[in-house]
Structure formats: structure tokens, C-alpha cells
Amino acid sequence: MTKNHSSLAIDPYYEGVPTYMTEVYDWAYVDPKWVRALDRNIVVRILLFLNDQRLMRAYLNEIKPGMRVWQVAHVYGDLVQRVAEKVGSKGVFHLTDVTPVQLEHGSRKLADMKWAKVIRGDAASFAGEVKEGYDLICSFFLLHEVPEEKKYEIVDNILNRLPKGGKVVFVDYHNPKKWQPIRYILKLVNRYLEPFAEALWKNEIKHYAKNADAFTWRKQTFFAGVYQCVVVEHKK
Numbered sequence: 001m002t003k004n005h006s007s008l009a010i011d012p013y014y015e016g017v018p019t020y021m022t023e024v025y026d027w028a029y030v031d032p033k034w035v036r037a038l039d040r041n042i043v044v045r046i047l048l049f050l051n052d053q054r055l056m057r058a059y060l061n062e063i064k065p066g067m068r069v070w071q072v073a074h075v076y077g078d079l080v081q082r083v084a085e086k087v088g089s090k091g092v093f094h095l096t097d098v099t100p101v102q103l104e105h106g107s108r109k110l111a112d113m114k115w116a117k118v119i120r121g122d123a124a125s126f127a128g129e130v131k132e133g134y135d136l137i138c139s140f141f142l143l144h145e146v147p148e149e150k151k152y153e154i155v156d157n158i159l160n161r162l163p164k165g166g167k168v169v170f171v172d173y174h175n176p177k178k179w180q181p182i183r184y185i186l187k188l189v190n191r192y193l194e195p196f197a198e199a200l201w202k203n204e205i206k207h208y209a210k211n212a213d214a215f216t217w218r219k220q221t222f223f224a225g226v227y228q229c230v231v232v233e234h235k236k
């Protein structure tokens, strides 16, 4: 049965979900049937051309037990449990997302870890739920999925929430080398499925920050430039 607009309006899985999510990523992150099928490690492994473990390690290696960590969006597979386990019971792990089904999956995965909390919140406006601020904030493959104006809002909101001494970790796509064959596969994928992704081929993540010069930006690329991990800290 096809969904008409009036059924979308009352479906709780669609309530309050940003338009770009329903227009572009309905099948990936909004429709519960699809999310149930896709939320697996093997899917992340294939999407990231077998680079999933090293990209996750780039994030996990920045976490120390006892830290207060905010991950701005859910990710398929077991990443959120691995983050929460590394943070440990003396720390805090807050996971936000904008779609009910992804929040549901995150809550199920983290149910046994009392120091982890799943909160409905937009990365562009979430104010945080820790008085002292987070020691580490991570955006794992979110920026390439959001429209250009949202990229600015998300980067600024995250940086505005970062206390002195804290760190932001952005893991995302980047401009692949011309000789990297994956570049041409991604061009096709982007054309049909990821209309906002190629902006990260042209712009450094720093470009989206109003106050970029107040921070240090440490970038590492992977897989001949296909991916990047950027660690951001306040300048001393």
C-alpha cells in the first residue's frame, strides 16, 4: 500500500521529522521496516567499503573512561554500544537523533547501560544535558547527509557547546583522490541517493564554522581521501 500525505501526518514515526529526512532518506532512517532491515554491522561495513573499523577506531580512540560524551546522531550496528562501553559507568553517554525509529533502536541497544541516555534532539539546536558541558562530541557521518544550511547550523551548535578542554570529532566523507576508483562509484551514489554529500568534497568542515579561528583543526584522511576524521579543540 502506498502512503498518502494524510497517513504520513498521523504516523508517529514521521511526526516532527525534518523534511529533508522524509524527502531524501525515508527508506534509510525514517520508515521502521527499512531501518529494521538495515540496522546491522554488515550494512555499515559495505557502505564504508570495509573501512568501518578504522573509522570507528578514530572516534573510539579519543574516548577515555569516565568522559561525558555526546554523539549527535545514531549509527547502524553496534557503534553506540561500543562507545557507551568505553565511556563506562563513571561517565555519561548522550545519544541524540531526529527520527523516532532510530531513537527506538538506540534505546534498545543502550538499555542495560544506565549511564547512557537517548534523547530526541536536532544536532543543530540541542543544548546539551550536562551542566559542565561534554568532554567529547562526535558527529559520525552526519554532515554529508544534511542540506548545506543545516551543515552550518550543526557545526556551529556543536562548537558553541564545547567547553574549554573538550574535543569534537567529525568523521565523514572527503574529496577522494582522482585515481581512487571509489570516487567514481560515490559520484553515482551521490547523484541518486546523497544530494548533500559532495559539498564535503569541496569544503573543509572548518568552512562551516563561524568562529573557526578560535579552534585548532587536526585532519586525518583515509582510503585515498575518501574519508576524513577531524578533531577540533579550543586554541590554548
Ligand SMILES: C[S@@+](CC[C@H](N)C(=O)[O-])C[C@H]1O[C@@H](n2cnc3c(N)ncnc32)[C@H](O)[C@@H]1O
Pocket (backbone or CB within 6 Å): 021, 029, 044, 047, 072, 073, 074, 075, 076, 096, 097, 098, 099, 102, 121, 122, 123, 124, 140, 141, 142, 145, 146
Ligand atoms: C549518522 S547519519 C548516517 C550514519 C551511517 N550512514 C550509518 O551507518 O548509520 C544517520 C542518522 O542521522 C540522523 N539525523 C539526520 N539529521 C539529523 C539532525 N539534524 N540531528 C540529529 N540527527 C540527525 C538520522 O535520523 C539518522 O539516524
